[in-house]
Amino acid sequence: xxxxxxxxxxIGGTSDIGRATALIYAExxxxxxxxxxxxxxxxxxxxxxxxxxxxxxxxxxLDILLTSRFEDFLGVVSxxxxxxxxxxxxxGEQSRAERELEHAAMIMRTNFEGPALLLGLLAERxxxxxxxxxxxxxxxxxxxxxxxxxxxxxxxxxxxxxxSGLRNRLSGSGVRVLTVKPxxxxxxxxxxxxxxxxxxxxxxxxxxxxxxxAEGSRGGDVVYVRRIWRPLMTAIRSIxxxxxxxxxx
Amino acid sequence: xxxxxRYPRHESQAIDCRLxxxxxxxxxxxxxxxxxxxxxxxxxxxxxxxxxxxxxGLSRMRSFDPxxxxxxxxxxxxxxxxxxxxxxxxxxxxxxxxTKFVTVGxxxxxxxxxxxxxxxxxxxxxxxxxxxxxAGGETLTCSxxxxxxxxxxxxxxxxxxxxxxEATFRxxxxxxxxxxxxxxxxxxxxxxxxxxxxTEDATYSVAWIDSLSQGSSLGRSLIFAxxxxxxxxxxxxxxxxxxxxxxxxxxxxxxxxxxxxxxxxxxxAFNELYFRAGVRKAAKTSLVHWDKYFFPLDSIxxxxxxxGRRGFLQHQCVVPAEDALxxxxxxxxxxxxxxxxxxxxxxxxxxxxxxxxxFPAPGYTLALDLPVTQExxxxxxxxxxxxVKAGGRLYLAKDARQSRHTFEAGxxxxxxxxxLRKVTGADRHFSSRLAKRLGI
Ligand SMILES: Cc1cc2nc3c(=O)[nH]c(=O)nc-3n(C[C@H](O)[C@H](O)[C@H](O)COP(=O)(O)OP(=O)(O)OC[C@H]3O[C@@H](n4cnc5c(N)ncnc54)[C@H](O)[C@@H]3O)c2cc1C
Numbered sequence: 001x002x003x004x005x006x007x008x009x010x011i012g013g014t015s016d017i018g019r020a021t022a023l024i025y026a027e028x029x030x031x032x033x034x035x036x037x038x039x040x041x042x043x044x045x046x047x048x049x050x051x052x053x054x055x056x057x058x059x060x061x062l063d064i065l066l067t068s069r070f071e072d073f074l075g076v077v078s079x080x081x082x083x084x085x086x087x088x089x090x091x092g093e094q095s096r097a098e099r100e101l102e103h104a105a106m107i108m109r110t111n112f113e114g115p116a117l118l119l120g121l122l123a124e125r126x127x128x129x130x131x132x133x134x135x136x137x138x139x140x141x142x143x144x145x146x147x148x149x150x151x152x153x154x155x156x157x158x159x160x161x162x163x164s165g166l167r168n169r170l171s172g173s174g175v176r177v178l179t180v181k182p183x184x185x186x187x188x189x190x191x192x193x194x195x196x197x198x199x200x201x202x203x204x205x206x207x208x209x210x211x212x213x214a215e216g217s218r219g220g221d222v223v224y225v226r227r228i229w230r231p232l233m234t235a236i237r238s239i240x241x242x243x244x245x246x247x248x249x
Numbered sequence: 250x251x252x253x254x255r256y257p258r259h260e261s262q263a264i265d266c267r268l269x270x271x272x273x274x275x276x277x278x279x280x281x282x283x284x285x286x287x288x289x290x291x292x293x294x295x296x297x298x299x300x301x302x303x304x305x306g307l308s309r310m311r312s313f314d315p316x317x318x319x320x321x322x323x324x325x326x327x328x329x330x331x332x333x334x335x336x337x338x339x340x341x342x343x344x345x346x347x348t349k350f351v352t353v354g355x356x357x358x359x360x361x362x363x364x365x366x367x368x369x370x371x372x373x374x375x376x377x378x379x380x381x382x383x384a385g386g387e388t389l390t391c392s393x394x395x396x397x398x399x400x401x402x403x404x405x406x407x408x409x410x411x412x413x414x415e416a417t418f419r420x421x422x423x424x425x426x427x428x429x430x431x432x433x434x435x436x437x438x439x440x441x442x443x444x445x446x447x448t449e450d451a452t453y454s455v456a457w458i459d460s461l462s463q464g465s466s467l468g469r470s471l472i473f474a475x476x477x478x479x480x481x482x483x484x485x486x487x488x489x490x491x492x493x494x495x496x497x498x499x500x501x502x503x504x505x506x507x508x509x510x511x512x513x514x515x516x517x518a519f520n521e522l523y524f525r526a527g528v529r530k531a532a533k534t535s536l537v538h539w540d541k542y543f544f545p546l547d548s549i550x551x552x553x554x555x556x557g558r559r560g561f562l563q564h565q566c567v568v569p570a571e572d573a574l575x576x577x578x579x580x581x582x583x584x585x586x587x588x589x590x591x592x593x594x595x596x597x598x599x600x601x602x603x604x605x606x607x608f609p610a611p612g613y614t615l616a617l618d619l620p621v622t623q624e625x626x627x628x629x630x631x632x633x634x635x636x637v638k639a640g641g642r643l644y645l646a647k648d649a650r651q652s653r654h655t656f657e658a659g660x661x662x663x664x665x666x667x668x669l670r671k672v673t674g675a676d677r678h679f680s681s682r683l684a685k686r687l688g689i
Contacts, residue, residue: 047312
C-alpha cells in the first residue's frame with residue numbers, strides 16, 4: 001500500500017458501515033479522520049484500521065446532536081478533506097417516537113438536522129476550494145413514509161431532499177454531492193431482524209459502493225447499493241395514496 | 250450448541266460481547282462460563298457448562314509495529330483477517346492450523362500446531378504477551394516472564410484460565426505468498442516416518458496417509474514439504490503477482506449428505522486417485538498458493554456437513570518417537586480392518602509444547618476423521634488404550650469422547666494446571682462441557 005496524500009473525513013466512525021468504509025479508503029492508501037461520540041470507541045476503530053492497513057488514521061470526538069460545535073470542529077480539521085462521508089443515523093423506535101416527543105426529536109435531529117447542517121458547512125468550504133466529494137447516507141425509508149418507521153423515514157426524506165438541493169446548487173462547481181441508499185444492511189442496527197437475502201447487503205458491500213461512486217468508478221448521483229431497490233422503490237412510490245394507506249407496510 | 254464435528258450437542262446460554270470495556274462486567278456476572286472463538290474445535294471445548302461468551306465481536310486489531318513485525322490484536326480477531334491484511338504486506342503468521350477460520354483466542358487456548366511445529370513450535374511459543382480477564386473481571390497482563398505461571402496455563406489451557414482479551418505476537422517476513430512444495434512418496438508407514446524425519450529441515454512438512462491400505466503398504470503416504478517461495482522463485486510465476494490474493498471460488502454444502510456417501514468404497518477410490526496424483530508430482534517442486542497449501546478444506550465452507558446429521562469425530566493422538574512405528578501401525582491396522590473410511594488421515598512430526606496442557610509433545614501425531622456411529626466409540630476406546638500404553642495423549646481441541654483415564658494418563662502437568670485454577674479462582678468460574686467431562 002502506498003499513501004496517496006488524500007484524506008477521507010468519516011462522520012460516524014463506530015458504525016458498521018462507517019468502519020467498513022474507512023477501511024476501504026485506508027486500503028486504497030487514503031489518510032482517514034474518524035469521528036464519533038465517544039473517543040475511546042472511535043480510537044478502537046482507528047487503531048484497528050491503522051493496524052490492518054498501515055494508513056494514518058486520526059480521530060475526533062463529535063456528537064451529531066451538538067450542532068453548535070460544528071464550526072469549531074471544522075476549524076481544526078486541516079487540511080480540508082478530499083471526501084466526506086456521513087453515515088450517522090439512528091433507527092430509533094417508531095412506537096416510542098409516537099408517544100415521546102423527545103425520542104421523535106432525537107430521531108429527526110440525528111438523521112436529518114445534524115448530518116444536513118454539517119454537510120452544508122463542509123459544502124461551503126468545498127465550494128470555495130472548487131473540489132471534493134460529499135456523500136450522505138440516506139435510506140430507502142425516505143422514499144415513502146410507512147406506518148412502521150415514518151419518523152425515521154421522514155428525517156431521511158429530509159436528508160435526501162437536502163442533498164438533492166445541494167447537488168443542484170453545486171452542479172458545475174467541481175464539488176460532487178452523492179446520496180447513497182443502502183437498503184437493508186446486516187449491521188448492529190438490524191441485528192436479530194429477518195432480512196430478505198436478495199435485498200440485504202453486507203457493510204463491506206455498502207462501503208465498496210460508496211468508494212466506487214464517490215471516487216468515480218461507478219456513475220450516479222443517487223445510488224441504491226443493490227440495484228434491485230430502484231425498480232422496487234419506483235413501484236412502491238407509484239402506489240396511489242388511497243390504496244397505500246390500506247396496505248400498512 | 251455444538252462444535253465443528255457437530256457432536257456432542259449441549260444447551261448453553263450464548264452471551265455476546267462486542268466491547269472490550271464490557272468484558273469485566275460480563276465475565277464476572279456468571280459462573281460456569283467459557284470463551285468461544287469461531288467454534289472450530291471439534292467437540293465440547295467451546296461449549297460453556299452454563300454460559301458461553303461469544304468472543305468474535307472482539308475483532309479489532311490494536312497495533313502493528315513494522316520495526317519488529319509485532320502485531321497486537323483483540324482475542325476475537327480471525328486468522329483469515331490477519332492473512333488478508335498482512336500477506337500482501339509481506340508477513341505471514343508464525344503458526345497456522347489447517348483452517349483460517351479460527352480466532353487468535355482460540356489458537357492460543359489450543360496452542361495450535363502447524364506444519365512447522367517441528368521447527369517453530371506452537372502458536373503459543375510466539376506470543377509475547379496477553380491480557381487475560383480473570384474470574385472477578387480484573388485483567389492481568391501475562392507473558393513468559395510476567396505472571397508466567399498463568400501465561401503457561403493459558404497457552405493450551407482451553408479457555409479454562411479466563412478470557413483472552415488481547416494478544417501480542419510476531420509475524421514472519423515472507424518474500425512471496427507462494428509455497429514451494431515438494432512431494433515425496435512413502436510406500437509404508439516406516440518410510441513415511443523416515444521421510445518426515447528427513448524433512449526436518451523443511452519449514453513445513455506433513456504426510457497424508459491412505460488410511461485404508463493394509464498389509465505391506467499399511468501407512469503408504471504422500472509427504473508434502475514446503476518453504477515460503479523466495480522473490481526469485483515467485484518472480485518466475487506465470488500468473489499474477491507475488492502476493493496474489495486469489496479468492497478461490499468457495500461453495501457451501503447446502504444440505505447434510507446421507508451416510509452412505511462416505512462408504513469404504515468411495516473413500517478407497519478417493520484415496521487411490523489422490524495417491525496416484527501425488528506419485529505423478531513426486532520429486533518435482535511446484536509453487537502452490539498459500540491458501541491452497543495451508544487451507545485446502547476452507548474452499549468448501551461447511552464441509553462438516555459432509556458427514557451427515559449425526560456428526561463426526563476426529564481422533565488426534567501424539568506418541569513418542571521411539572515406538573511410534575509399532576504404535577501407529579497398531580492404530581492404522583485396527584482402523585483399516587474396521588473399514589471405517591477417513592478422507593483425512595494426517596501424520597506429522599511434533600516438537601514439545603510449552604503450555605501446561607499443550608497438546609504437542611516430541612513424537613508423531615496422527616489425526617483421523619470418523620463419522621459418529623456406535624461402533625466407532627468402541628474402536629476409539631481400543632485405540633486410546635494403545636496411545637496410553639505408549640505414553641501418548643489426545644488433542645483436547647479435537648476431543649469429544651476420551652475418558653478421564655486416557656486424559657489423566659496423557660497430561661502429566663495436569664496437577665499444576667488445576668492448582669493454578671484454584672489459586673486464581675478460575676476453577677469456580679470457568680468451565681466448559683469438556684472440563685466437566687474430564688474433571689478439570
Ligand atoms: C479444518 C480444521 C483443521 C484444523 N487443523 C488444525 C491443525 O492443523 N492444528 C491444530 O492445532 N488445530 C487444528 N484445528 C483445530 C483448531 O485450530 C482449534 O480448534 C482452534 O482452537 C479453533 O479456534 P476457534 O477460534 O474456532 O476456537 P473455539 O473452537 O471457539 O474454541 C477453542 C478453545 O479456545 C477457547 N477460546 C476461544 N476463544 C477464547 C478467548 N478469547 N479466550 C479464552 N479462551 C478462548 C475455548 O474456550 C475453547 O476451549 C483444526 C480445525 C479444523 C476445523
